[in-house]
Amino acid sequence: MAISRRTLLPGAAAATGAAAGTALPVLGPAARAWRDHEAPLSLPVDRVVRTTCSPNCTGSCGQLAFVRDGVIVKIQQAADYPDRAYAPRGCMKGLSYINQIYGADRILTPLIRDGERGAGSFRQATWEEALDRVADGLRAIGDRWGWDSIHVFGQVPGSGYIQKGANYRASALLGMTHGTSFDFNGDLPMGMPITFGVQNAEHEAKDWANSRFLLLIGSNPVETRIPDVHFLFDAIENGARLVVIDPTYSSTAAKADAHLRIRPGTDAALGLALCQQVVAQRLMDGAFMRTYTDASLLVRADTGRRLLARDVDPAAPDPGFVAWDEAAGVPLLVGTERLGFDPAGTPALEGTFAVSLADGTTVEASPGFAHVLRELATWTPEHAQEVTDVPAEQIVRLAHAYGSTHPAAILMGGGANHWFHGDLTGRAFALLAALTGNIGRSGGGFSVYVGQYKVRVDTSPWWNPGGTKAKVCPSIYFVRGRTETMHPDVPYPAQGWHGLVCTFANMFVQSMDVNRLHQTLAGLDLVVVVDHQMTETARWADVVLPATTWYEKTDLTASPLHPYLQLQQAAIDPVGESRSELWMWREIMRRVAPDLAAEWFEVDEEAAIEMILEAGGGPGGPTEGITLADLRAGPVRLRVPDPDVAFVDQVRDRAPFPPRSLPAPLEKTATFIPTRRIEFYKDDDRFLELGEAVPVFSPPYDDTVHDPADHPLTLLTPHSKWRIHSSYANNAWLGEIHAERPEAFLSPVDADARAIATGDVIELANTRGAVRAWARVTETQRPGSVTLYEGWWPRQFAAGKGVNELTSSAVNPIHEAHYVGNMWAPSTGWKDCRCEVTKVGSADEASADEAVGSGTADA
Numbered sequence: 001m002a003i004s005r006r007t008l009l010p011g012a013a014a015a016t017g018a019a020a021g022t023a024l025p026v027l028g029p030a031a032r033a034w035r036d037h038e039a040p041l042s043l044p045v046d047r048v049v050r051t052t053c054s055p056n057c058t059g060s061c062g063q064l065a066f067v068r069d070g071v072i073v074k075i076q077q078a079a080d081y082p083d084r085a086y087a088p089r090g091c092m093k094g095l096s097y098i099n100q101i102y103g104a105d106r107i108l109t110p111l112i113r114d115g116e117r118g119a120g121s122f123r124q125a126t127w128e129e130a131l132d133r134v135a136d137g138l139r140a141i142g143d144r145w146g147w148d149s150i151h152v153f154g155q156v157p158g159s160g161y162i163q164k165g166a167n168y169r170a171s172a173l174l175g176m177t178h179g180t181s182f183d184f185n186g187d188l189p190m191g192m193p194i195t196f197g198v199q200n201a202e203h204e205a206k207d208w209a210n211s212r213f214l215l216l217i218g219s220n221p222v223e224t225r226i227p228d229v230h231f232l233f234d235a236i237e238n239g240a241r242l243v244v245i246d247p248t249y250s251s252t253a254a255k256a257d258a259h260l261r262i263r264p265g266t267d268a269a270l271g272l273a274l275c276q277q278v279v280a281q282r283l284m285d286g287a288f289m290r291t292y293t294d295a296s297l298l299v300r301a302d303t304g305r306r307l308l309a310r311d312v313d314p315a316a317p318d319p320g321f322v323a324w325d326e327a328a329g330v331p332l333l334v335g336t337e338r339l340g341f342d343p344a345g346t347p348a349l350e351g352t353f354a355v356s357l358a359d360g361t362t363v364e365a366s367p368g369f370a371h372v373l374r375e376l377a378t379w380t381p382e383h384a385q386e387v388t389d390v391p392a393e394q395i396v397r398l399a400h401a402y403g404s405t406h407p408a409a410i411l412m413g414g415g416a417n418h419w420f421h422g423d424l425t426g427r428a429f430a431l432l433a434a435l436t437g438n439i440g441r442s443g444g445g446f447s448v449y450v451g452q453y454k455v456r457v458d459t460s461p462w463w464n465p466g467g468t469k470a471k472v473c474p475s476i477y478f479v480r481g482r483t484e485t486m487h488p489d490v491p492y493p494a495q496g497w498h499g500l501v502c503t504f505a506n507m508f509v510q511s512m513d514v515n516r517l518h519q520t521l522a523g524l525d526l527v528v529v530v531d532h533q534m535t536e537t538a539r540w541a542d543v544v545l546p547a548t549t550w551y552e553k554t555d556l557t558a559s560p561l562h563p564y565l566q567l568q569q570a571a572i573d574p575v576g577e578s579r580s581e582l583w584m585w586r587e588i589m590r591r592v593a594p595d596l597a598a599e600w601f602e603v604d605e606e607a608a609i610e611m612i613l614e615a616g617g618g619p620g621g622p623t624e625g626i627t628l629a630d631l632r633a634g635p636v637r638l639r640v641p642d643p644d645v646a647f648v649d650q651v652r653d654r655a656p657f658p659p660r661s662l663p664a665p666l667e668k669t670a671t672f673i674p675t676r677r678i679e680f681y682k683d684d685d686r687f688l689e690l691g692e693a694v695p696v697f698s699p700p701y702d703d704t705v706h707d708p709a710d711h712p713l714t715l716l717t718p719h720s721k722w723r724i725h726s727s728y729a730n731n732a733w734l735g736e737i738h739a740e741r742p743e744a745f746l747s748p749v750d751a752d753a754r755a756i757a758t759g760d761v762i763e764l765a766n767t768r769g770a771v772r773a774w775a776r777v778t779e780t781q782r783p784g785s786v787t788l789y790e791g792w793w794p795r796q797f798a799a800g801k802g803v804n805e806l807t808s809s810a811v812n813p814i815h816e817a818h819y820v821g822n823m824w825a826p827s828t829g830w831k832d833c834r835c836e837v838t839k840v841g842s843a844d845e846a847s848a849d850e851a852v853g854s855g856t857a858d859a
Contacts, residue, residue, distance in 0.1 A: 048067070049064070049569055049570070050567075050569065050634065051064075051550065051551060051567070051568050051571055052566040053097065054160055055093070055094075055159065055452075056155050056156045056159060056451075056724050056727065057724045058228075058449065058560050058561040059089065059091065059094070059226070059227045060561070060562065060564070061077065061088075061094055061227055062077070062088075062089070062566060062634075063075050063090065063094060064076045064078045065572070072098055072571060072572055075094065075096075075097055077089065077090040077094075080635065081562075082634075083637070085231075089228070089562075091227060092226075093722070093727075096732075096733040097551070099731045099733055099734075100533065100549060100727075100728070103533075103730065103731070105533045105534045106533065106575065107532055107533065107576075107578070108546060108575065108576025109125070110127055110129070110131075110545055110546060111123065111124060111130075112125045112542070112543055118539055127579075127587075131584075131587050131591060132591065134588055135588055135591035137525065137526035137528075138499065138588070139592055140525070140526075141525055145496075146493060146494065148176065148494075149495050149498040150177065151177055151478045151497055151499065151500050152178045152470075152501045152503075153178075153181075153475055153478070153501070153507055154181065154502075154505060155185075155505045156182070156451065156452040157455060158454045158455055158456070158557070158558055159452050160568070161555065161609075161612060162554070162555045162556055162608045162609060164581070165608065166582040166585045169463055169465055169585070170585045170588070170601075172468045172469055173468070173589070173600060174589075174593065176471075177470075177472070177473045177491060179472075179473060180474045180475050180822045181453075181505075181822070182199070183815075183827045183828070184474065184475040184511075185450075185451055186418040186512075186827055186828035186829065187414065187417065187451030187453060188200070188453075188823070189450065189827070190824070191426015191429075191430055191448075192430075193669065193672045194423055194427060194672065195427055195678060195679055195680065196647070196673070196678055197658030197669050197672040197673035197676075198657075198658045198669065199822065200448055200454070201447075201659070202447035202449060202646055203442075203445045203447050203645050204561065204563055204645075205225070205561045205562060206562070206643055207231075207443060207445075207643040208234070208411070209231045209234035209235045209238065210643065211235050211444065212405050212407060212408060212443065213407075214232060214235060214409050214411065215243050215402055215408065215410045215411070216244045216252060216410075216411045216412075217412045217415075217425070217429060218245065218246060218412060218416030219244075219252070219412060219413025219415060219449065220415065220718065220719075221252055221413075221449075222250070222252040223251050223719070223720070224718075224721065225449065225561070226721065228562075232255075233255075236255075241258075242256045243256060243260070243401075244258070244259050245259075245262050245267065245270065245416075246259065246260075246262070247264045247415075247785055248261075248780055248781055248785075248787060249261070249780040250780075251721075260394060261389070261390075261782055262390055263387070263388050263389045263784075264700070264716060264782070264784075264785055264831065265714065266387050266389075267388075267428075268425040268428045268697045268698075269384050271425060271429045271695075272379040272428050272431075272696075272697060273379045273381055273384030273395050274399045275379070275431050275432050275435055276376040276377070276380065276399075277381065277399030278403040278436060279373065279376060281399060281400055284403075284435045284436070285437030286349065288435075288439070289434060290341070290347050290349065291341075291654070292340075292434070292439065292651060292657075292678055293434055293677050293680060294306075294368050294679045294680060295349055295367060295368060295369035295372070296369065297321045297322065297334065297675060298321070298322045298323060298324060298331075298355065298365035298368075299365060299368050299681060299683065301363070301365060301366065304688050304693065306368070306675070306681075309333040309334065309335075311358060312333065312356070312357060313358060316333050319335075320333055320336070321334045321336075321675055322365070323341070323345070323348070323367070324347060324348045324355075324367065326348045327345070336656055336674075336676035338654050338655075338656065339650065339656060339657075339676075339677060349369045349373075350367060351370065352365070352366045352370075353365055368680065369680070369681075371681055371694050372431070372694045372695070375695065375696055379697075381393070402432070402436065403436050406444070407438055407441050407443030407444035408436065408443075408444055409443060409445050410438075410446045411447055411449060412425070412429060412447070412450075413449055413450055414450045414719060414830075415718060417450050418717075418828070419829050419830075421698045421699075421700070422829065423812070423827070424695060424697060424698060427680070428697075430678075431680055431695055439646075439678070441645065441651065442643055442645050445645065445646055445647075449560070452560070453560065454559065455558075455662040455663050456563070456565070456662065457565070457613075457615075457622055457623055457638075457662070458621070458622070458662065460663060461611040461614070461615045462608045462611050465600040471491040472822070473491050473492055473493075473821070474825045474826055476512075476809060476811060476826045477490065478520060479513060479516055479517045480809045485811070486811075487817070490819050496523070497520060499524055499526045499527070500521075500527045501528045502529045502537055502541075503529075503530040504530070506535040506537045506725070506726040508539075508540050509535065509536045509726045509801075510790070512804055513804065513809035514801055514804040514805055514807075515768060515769050515805055526543075528542065528545065529545070531545075533730065546578040547579070547580070548570075549575075549578075551571045551572060552572055552574045553568065554567065554568060554570055554580075555567070555568035555605065556612065563637050564636065564637055564638070565623070565626065565631065565635065565636050565637075566631065566636075567609075569632070585601065586601045609631075613627065620639070623639070657676055658670060658676075668820050681693055681694055684818075685817075686813060701810065701829070701832050702766075702832050702834045704767040704768060704808070705767060711834035712784070712836065713786045713835055713836065714784060714831070714833070715766075715785075715786055715787075715788065715803075715806055715807075715831070716788075717787075717790040717803055718789055718790070719791070720789040720791055722738050723791040724791075725790065725791045726791040726793060729791055729792055729793045740796055741773075741774055742774065742788060742792040742803075743773060743775070743776040743788075744762060744764060744775055744788045745780070745787040746775060746781055746786055747777075747778070747779070747784075747785075748778075748779065750784070750837070754837060754838065757843055758775055758843065759842075760775045760843050761774060761798050761841035762774070762775045762837050762839055762840060764788065764837050765835060765837075765838070766833070766834060766835040768806055769800065770799075770800055770805060770806070771797055771799065771800030771803055771806065772800055772840060773792075774798070775839075788803050790804070806833055806835055807830050807833050808829060809828070810832065811826040812827075
């Protein structure tokens with residue numbers, strides 16, 4: 001019997017909906033046409049197109065689109081990676097993407113607002129009318145306020161170098177200010193630029209299998225790294241131990257040898273205690289610390305700054321620094337061209353020394369590591385237990401297990417990074433990895449896996465037309481305005497913000513402190529949203545332009561998790577009147593600046609890809625020898641080592657830190673670590689002023705909650721396995737599983753104290769806002785905290801704009817000590833958020849309300 005999706009799914013879906021007691025999702029005309037496609041699945045298709053799934057995740061998974069009569073009828077993983085360890089790769093979200101292409105929320109025509117902003121009232125428009133409206137609005141803002149007062153916001157350029165690069169290209173040509181995403185999402189691990197001088201640097205996922213010990217901090221890859229989590233299990237099968245540090249009993253914690261249920265926001269304290277024990281148990285790799293870090297470089301007692309080589313010898317290299325030779329009892333002058341000490345010496349890591357200066361005076365100085373050791377001495381296991389709730393004996397055992405097993409890997413995720421002081425957590429665990437010599441070696445490393453950030457190729461010919469770069473301003477300043485400590489290099493517009501072009505993003509759901517964002521919105525003359533879904537952000541637009549999905553356009557993609565460069569290839573024609581972002585910008589440019597359009601935008605996607613391949617195609621370049629024809633045939637591994645291990649050149653060849661973080665020039669990021677070594681002592685003014693010269697612990701910081709007793713619960717907002725941020729929140733198939741109803745997870749202790757039961761309608765509130773969801777009482781939740789997964793759309797809550805009514809937009813001044821967009825910039829502390837939870841309706845009442853309002857849905 002031939003079975004079609006039409007005959008298979010409706011009965012199963014109806015049974016699922018009936019069992020759940022909820023209405024089924026409504027599908028739009030395009031979706032019904034797909035669902036009602038009569039041809040059974042057993043019949044041949046017209047063609048199969050290899051493309052790449054490219055949401056804001058780190059999967060970048062090859063997919064096959066099966067097309068019949070111009071309609072995608074099936075999506076399947078493309079198991080064509082030359083390295084079989086990566087084949088196949090994918091998840092249920094990617095396989096269900098058909099619902100995004102043909103669902104009820106698909107935007108099929110340009111739309112122009114005909115009601116109040118946010119009412120979602122639009123009229124259909126022609127492309128000519130919509131583009132003229134956008135061009136006229138942009139020109140009016142540019143003429144009155146300056147083009148830099150237009151904020152162009154888009155997410156994660158690594159998942160689409162060409163289409164997202166068109167944003168940068170247009171911004172550069174017109175002088176608009178492009179926003180940032182990696183830091184705005186809180187994903188920028190500020191411990192990395194502070195310590196290593198890089199935006200981020202991680203091991204490819206395949207290398208997890210080479211580890212003998214895996215320490216996961218705030219990371220739940222069973223749910224958030226679905227295509228790659230099998231590498232963890234490969235390591236376990238090979239005898240590795242897995243330890244998970246997480247306040248909640250996550251899916252990954254359930255697979256671990258040990259789970260440390262830490263108090264939220266105290267990860268840095270645990271990291272420092274582990275470092276203290278590595279030193280106390282004599283597990284430290286002193287040779288590594290001397291060779292590759294700033295541990296031996298002397299710090300002046302009088303100023304707290306490093307002693308400079310030219311202070312001792314005016315003829316010394318500049319920049320240059322000073323260490324102390326323990327054996328000879330004399331200063332060692334250290335340059336920055338090569339790691340280690342030439343000629344070789346035995347630099348001290350402890351002690352205080354009187355150093356004679358060139359001016360005839362003497363200054364006392366100590367190695368930077370002596371300052372680190374003084375801080376570590378305060379972090380005994382007993383003290384750490386008081387702060388973290390992790391038992392002292394577990395800290396001692398964990399330090400010994402990690403420090404005595406090689407290679408050992410530390411994997412840090414958003415659960416530890418998304419804090420106001422997430423940089424201190426990163427610095428503490430980077431120190432732990434360095435103390436044990438686990439940097440730059442396969443199976444080891446300190447890797448932070450948060451966000452699809454990585455630019456792996458030289459995009460400059462496409463993004464920077466004629467060498468002109470777009471102004472880049474952290475988008476946190478679009479939400480909250482200037483701060484007193486904002487770095488002077490940030491290109492904040494003199495006339496403030498007056499326009500927004502939002503692409504590839506659901507900003508009015510996914511912005512922190514979203515009510516503050518609405519205050520910015522009130523002052524804007526024009527809001528343009530480019531999307532293929534009628535999101536909450538699109539509802540607030542003046543003009544909505546219908547975008548293609550990645551099954552309807554051409555692009556170039558890559559990921560931090562694996563080193564393959566891949567094409568997005570159009571499998572079908574654009575649905576409805578949707579168009580690619582490059583097409584839209586070309587048309588806008590023709591209207592606003594026809595001469596610039598003729599010179600720089602009369603180019604197609606394939607020509608742009610060729611530019612990028614050529615730019616990085618020289619000897620040793622990431623795209624050396626890679627052609628467009630190669631990419632059409634399938635994924636091509638970039639010219640990186642196998643396995644791709646962070647900092648291998650520095651450790652193997654003693655090349656100075658940092659390696660380059662594309663697309664920034666090396667000289668920009670090298671200023672982050674002037675010693676050109678891994679730095680654990682920072683002598684910048686800001687670090688000294690705030691007492692953070694060495695890794696320390698600071699408690700969570702909620703800038704508007706002044707009395708924790710009023711808001712006793714820590715609100716955690718992790719990523720969901722059912723969504724990529726807010727993408728897929730409206731996916732019909734996935735909705736059948738999670739019932740499209742946001743649940744807030746409470747411990748029985750906290751639920752009982754508030755007379756809350758599973759299914760009750762509850763309100764989560766603090767000084768910034770409130771939202772209503774449904775309670776789920778579970779032992780997996782740590783007392784004193786509540787978890788509400790981020791990414792739900794406002795329409796799915798019982799009331800409110802979403803969880804980000806509650807989250808904070810506070811800026812850490814340390815993150816403003818330097819500025820390179822998306823590399824050293826304010827990284828958002830989503831989880832420094834306190835709240836109170838109250839019951840507003842019982843489970844029985846909620847069920848009755850749902851039954852009354854359910855009606856009949858078109859499945």
